[in-house]
Amino acid sequence: MLEAFFTLFLMMLLSLISTIAVYLAVTERNLLRAVLFSALQSMCYAFLYYILMAPDIVLVYVPVSIGLYPAAILFLIRKTKECE
């Protein structure tokens, strides 16, 4: 019972953090910081997928959304301007 409550609480916490991270990523004018907020959101989602028992999704989500996607965006930011 306590374990289920803890899992539910963790899921709610991660969902709320990811929502705030998405909001900050959308409103942030410095694109580098926006990428970091987006990576924070991805990290929360990765944990959520793990809690929801979807290991196949976790294994693809971790490298793509925390490694490859922010790296691609960072490379692209370097080709443009750092701020909007």
Next chain:
Amino acid sequence: MLLRRLITVSVLIVFIVLTSYTITALNVLGELPPRGLRPLALWFLNTSITPWLNYFSAMAPETVTAIVWDYRGLDTLFETAVFYFAIIASIALFRGIEEKRGGGYVGLSKIVRVVSRVLLPINIVVAASIAIHGTITPGGGFQAGSAMAVAPLILIIVFSRFFLKEKGLSKNLLIALRGAGLVGIGVASILALALGLLSGGYSFIFQNQPKEAAPTGLPPDVLGFPIAGTLFIFNICEFIAVFAGFTIIFILLSIPEDVAREALHGEH
């Protein structure tokens, strides 16, 4: 300004909490998540590895891999094709842009380089393990390929893109590797068909295990290791194709904008 942001975030959170509450606790969309398994899920779970029902089974201990490369194998083939064409488009956009080695950039500090040297072999081993064990544990070709692609990405950032080239991992080699991976997927998809035609019987494209009208199938295990017929080949080939595809993109993206512009203007 801060107050406005605070109010926006609070409204957003209240909206999400209320929506989640109505969907899950009040069951406005029916029972979510359902307490029992759906009939389709039961079918997959009951048939993914059942030697006594081998005409229906994919003979793969990992049900997700069985679904991805057997039950809905053609969908995955077309997804792979979409990824293939996206990379082709990127290569076409960056055509003719090659940077000569300059003396300037030597990579990040020694601490980062040493840590990368220690961690990268672990990354490679984990990625290879995800690919090879794709038929028995969660994961598969795409997961392994994207995990493996992190290694050259880190090498590009920490040591510079010339390091990859000096180690032999050039763009052309990666294009060839990706081609080989995709050819492997193509061959695996018609392997059972070829065997069936050679033995004079019927068989299907993308067939893995024997079916009632098409008794030709591939062995579910080799030397005691469950390869689940074509699924192991698909996983390994997809691993190579995805790894090479992502690495090509990062090699191309890492070319500085001024070099790319110079090459593009020189074209006309």
